[in-house]
Amino acid sequence: MTKIIKIEIIARPRNYEELIEALNDIGITGMTVTQVMGRGNQKGSSHSYRGIHYITKLLPKVKIEIVVGEEFKDLIVNKTKELLKTGSPGDGKIFIYDITNVIRIRDDQEDQDALTK
Amino acid sequence: MTKIIKIEIIARPRNYEELIEALNDIGITGMTVTQVMGRGNQKGSSHSYRGIHYITKLLPKVKIEIVVGEEFKDLIVNKTKELLKTGSPGDGKIFIYDITNVIRIRDDQEDQDALTK
Amino acid sequence: MTKIIKIEIIARPRNYEELIEALNDIGITGMTVTQVMGRGNQKGSSHSYRGIHYITKLLPKVKIEIVVGEEFKDLIVNKTKELLKTGSPGDGKIFIYDITNVIRIRDDQEDQDALTK
């Protein structure tokens, strides 16, 4: 049995729709998307509100979580890099975790079987 | 020491309140709930807006994260299945992770102790 | 190579900004913040709406996720405790996970290298 992992992609709000479409095209459909705020090395942007200058440290981001068998890892990571990479800070990060178990509620399938159709 | 795990349940917005009540009744109180959008094998629904037909690929979901000792796993999984299962796509998934440590800020308790009252 | 971990802090909405500033000051910049609802042992609060009394079981919380090398763990945990601890329920919890891999999209760096500037 292959290992099951979670690939967590933090992306800019502007490109996540393309990414989802692209993943869809390569057969990755299961995913969970969350609206988050984040910062990495990307500097915040400088603003003013009613005369007060401030720096926004947290920028809007989109978190995409995909649980898949480990064999899909490279495919997904490469596709993501291809679509999201501009070379400037803020491009986003990918975090990978191990998952110990997956259960599909509808039909009680577990592990790999829970991820296929 | 038993292992600590995180059980992550992705549910339909409509039933998560019942689930929370039910978990409460069996003594599971600690949890974190997030509003997410998701897709699995459940097909999106078809809509139109000002004459443009489109398919919504991401549907609103609720993510419930519960960190517990492994011994509660079956209890929670079974309860969840019992309440959320309708047999049709969109019923949701359960993901299980290992946690290496839990700390309760209020009293510095760690691991299992951080999870009990 | 040191292990990479994710430190997940569930905090009250009111103090998370101070925490972010403080972490920033000790050199921890990368993080992802999500608006969540949660409950632990903290009792919900009692309300009424149009004559109906009810108890809110889920309270607004902020989830801060920080992926770092394990060597930063104590630093971050201590700082967090220092800032968030009041001794009463609702102070929050810290969950720690293992991460198997981190990739920075902008420059393809992986693991530890993806976390430094």
Next chain:
Amino acid sequence: MDYALAIDTIWVLLASALVFFMQAGFAMVEAGFTRAKNAGNIIMKNIIDLSIGSIMFWVIGFGIMFGLDIGGFIGEGSFLSIGSFEHLELSIPKEAFLIFQTVFCATAATIVSGAMAERTKFVAYIICSMAICAIIYPIVGHWIWGGGWLSEMGFHDFAGSTVVHSLGGWAALVGARMIGPRLGKYSKIGKTNAIPGHSVTLGALGVFILWFGWFGFNPGSTLSGMNVDSISHIFVTTNLSAAAGVVSAMFISFLRYKKPDVSMTLNGALGGLVAITAGTDIVSPVGAVAIGTIAGLTIIFGIEFFDKILKIDDPVGAITVHGLCGAVGTIAVGIFAVDKGLLYGGGFDLLVVQSIGTIMVFLWTIIVSTILFKLIDLTIGLRVTAEDEEEGLDIVEHNFEGHDILERRQIEVN
């Protein structure tokens, strides 16, 4: 040149504009007090009942309401409101009167949508609106304002506590009862759950707009700007009653629930406005404060009564605000009318007449709308499926997702 004619006409027309604007108020109150997933549907219901109401009332309603009296019960009718309507002895052009009556009719129709919000089929709602504007409202209107039997009896409903508001409220009662509560509103073990609205700010905006519009609704009903003492007086009593409704609902909710309840207080304003409408021209400022105070009280206990005892689910409180407060305000005229009211030594005569009128309109509306809603239910069905209700009417009735958490584009498919 006839200055009085001009003064009366612009008075009535500007009042019509204000009353028209109440539609925006209803839309905001209803959208604010319900969930985001149904906001588009509520908006649709409001704009459609206004539009269909405007057309239906012009096509047949006006003739039924104001045509030559037939047996005290109904007007002779007139297709497209054509004819001279000379028997009305209007001091303004017929079309000014028509538009003023049209916006009143639309008000009555729109009341129902709030009570049946979040679960009613859109098509069913349209049919129900049409029936109210074309028949149910014009007939009661004829009784009271069109020279029918209640007006002959001396029943006093100046600007429509009963004609407009109670009628709308009782139709709402029948509708809300027949369609049943929203999913999750009452639990199996008999608990009453709260389903809070998604924007108290918009709800409050709606209340302010309605209060503003009432300055057309009540003083405009003189149909005369020349009547300076009366219109000035009506402004004062209308405002005081609304203010008293707010203060009274606020204090009572404070006492009962430990904290002043925002949405009850907002309903208090509306209750005060509805209640004063019948007697606004003939009660004193002190009487207006009394009526508003009673309305505030009615709001708290009425809403609790329908919600918790009768378990009729009325998301915005329309039954209490319009039905109950309208009835209470109409009867109160018999008590507080400076001229013939009980408290001013006028005896029980007016009070009896007011009560009869209130009850008769209640019975009429309950019966007719029971038939109406039953017919709709048996044919096309009143209620959406449970699945659809859970998903939200915006999506299932209008294909419309207005309230995503993520900003999204929606990619065309063919």
Next chain:
Amino acid sequence: MDYALAIDTIWVLLASALVFFMQAGFAMVEAGFTRAKNAGNIIMKNIIDLSIGSIMFWVIGFGIMFGLDIGGFIGEGSFLSIGSFEHLELSIPKEAFLIFQTVFCATAATIVSGAMAERTKFVAYIICSMAICAIIYPIVGHWIWGGGWLSEMGFHDFAGSTVVHSLGGWAALVGARMIGPRLGKYSKIGKTNAIPGHSVTLGALGVFILWFGWFGFNPGSTLSGMNVDSISHIFVTTNLSAAAGVVSAMFISFLRYKKPDVSMTLNGALGGLVAITAGTDIVSPVGAVAIGTIAGLTIIFGIEFFDKILKIDDPVGAITVHGLCGAVGTIAVGIFAVDKGLLYGGGFDLLVVQSIGTIMVFLWTIIVSTILFKLIDLTIGLRVTAEDEEEGLDIVEHNFEGHDILERRQIEVN
């Protein structure tokens, strides 16, 4: 004392206030139908075009529009609207007329902002507003209302279907076309994506406010409250046409898309209002319903045509609502005018004149605004960068983050 003068003046002033309030309606419609990240920018554009428009029209526009006629094409001009303007033979004070015309001008200016929303440079927009209020609008206004050549021909545009709305709509067309669609609106393989607005409730509020304001826009254009039959009639036709626009857009969208479309229905109300504006005084109620129905149809097919066939991205539908429905309504006067319309045996004369006027204003506006937008584009540029567009104009144009998901303080830096 001159009562007629007073009656006419307060009529025009109150109508001015109502027309002014339409600015709030436009702001809400545009903000509601676009994305949250641009709401602050839209608000800014609306309040700035109103303000700059008010000033520019007073400084030079009024003189160009209403100064002594020069060759049928333009008024003599007058700096700061100074002078007696006796040739206008006004029955109200000049300043009452000035404020009424000012709010009309601001209406024409604000139409453009909706069509160019979410991607236009703020400074570019300001310049474009100034040009419309100071020159483009006053000249057309002179032709039709200031004694110019079209008014001489007998062209009938009572309250401005063409002068105000078509003109604004055609300028919007040029602007939206030249600036190009929003990022992601049309995909490379030719698909048309939907970019839903962020608040249907606010959009609907805007529509109700506009409808309300129209009761100043149309009846106020009599410039006389003494004219009681006319103003009453105008109230009725205005309301019926709007209602018919709603019903017609709702039914057609129902048929075409299986479900009644909320935003199309809301646009239907506006289409009906725009279309009736030209002939509101001289068509019958039945004619008004016909015009509104046609407008509803125009809305559905017009919006689809510009969006899917021409691929011109107009986030709020301004081109169809104001340009197309304005033109359709103006031409419809030649058909439905009770007096000289085709259907009432008046022959083709009026229809021809109406069509000529409509076409000439179309051509004038297209040409002049093409020059205007081209000049702006070549100098300061019309459009923000793609980066900025994605981030949202609130942040990049106004340093303003109004729509965070987290409640946050923003810590000062120096």
Next chain:
Amino acid sequence: MDYALAIDTIWVLLASALVFFMQAGFAMVEAGFTRAKNAGNIIMKNIIDLSIGSIMFWVIGFGIMFGLDIGGFIGEGSFLSIGSFEHLELSIPKEAFLIFQTVFCATAATIVSGAMAERTKFVAYIICSMAICAIIYPIVGHWIWGGGWLSEMGFHDFAGSTVVHSLGGWAALVGARMIGPRLGKYSKIGKTNAIPGHSVTLGALGVFILWFGWFGFNPGSTLSGMNVDSISHIFVTTNLSAAAGVVSAMFISFLRYKKPDVSMTLNGALGGLVAITAGTDIVSPVGAVAIGTIAGLTIIFGIEFFDKILKIDDPVGAITVHGLCGAVGTIAVGIFAVDKGLLYGGGFDLLVVQSIGTIMVFLWTIIVSTILFKLIDLTIGLRVTAEDEEEGLDIVEHNFEGHDILERRQIEVN
């Protein structure tokens, strides 16, 4: 029949309705410029000060303000506004005058709530409202409009830059200063943080509503629709000043902060409106533009001054908008009045009188409201606890959660 009486009465009543509607504007501005977690509380404060204000002013305020003069300082008083008030020589029914004055009083009262938003105890606020409406405002009102000493001196405050706005603004200053800044507004090391409001769209809607309402506030203050030249003129100057306020605040914020600031620009409109109010009848259109421009400038520097230098936390800018712009506008009458102003050769006389009046009202309000707020603070306390402030006033003051991220039912407990 007395046509003039009718014309004046309907003028004043419709103006009252417009001024009433400003309450909706205040509510939207305040709710929009503050955080979601306090929206319900802000709404409550607005509807309660309107309601309690309406009642208190009728019960005793009106008598104090307009009763027979006692020593130039106060009116004789009259319980429930009973009496003939013949000495006022009104050309309209007393009740028309009463309602007009009532809505003015409610405006003054509501100004305070914005400056003290997000941290004031609800009960404390109610008491403060009552005191303003029953005593503080009526006394100043008497000085200037009720035949008191300032009116004797020739002080000109046509529609209340000082009586209504400065008074409200200075009370707000005392309140905001005494209650202290919101948590997190100023850091220990002296930094000033921004706490952005939750909806710029609603804030802007509020500004449009207020501008609209001002067309009742200023022209209505003639108390006469017969006065056609004056009311027309007032419409023009009111609109131009607001427009100039917008343009000026926009440009200055552009220069100072690199980008035009949305909320400052919106405040600019209000500043222009407040400032023109004193002299709207006697300054020229050019003067109005000048006054609006100065107001825009005052907005930017005033808000920065209070916020950054004095470190007084005023979430919506009420102190600058109403207090400062009101004072500036009142003094400006001495400069720009066409008749007796400095720039028109009228010398310093009027300027001195205007300054005296402005200063005296400032002193009076500061002193009396210091006493008032101190008393409240010492007895029931002005401010909620830090815990409660952080949680939000909707929950702690009204048990109300209106702004959840999750759509939720709330399950009843017993």
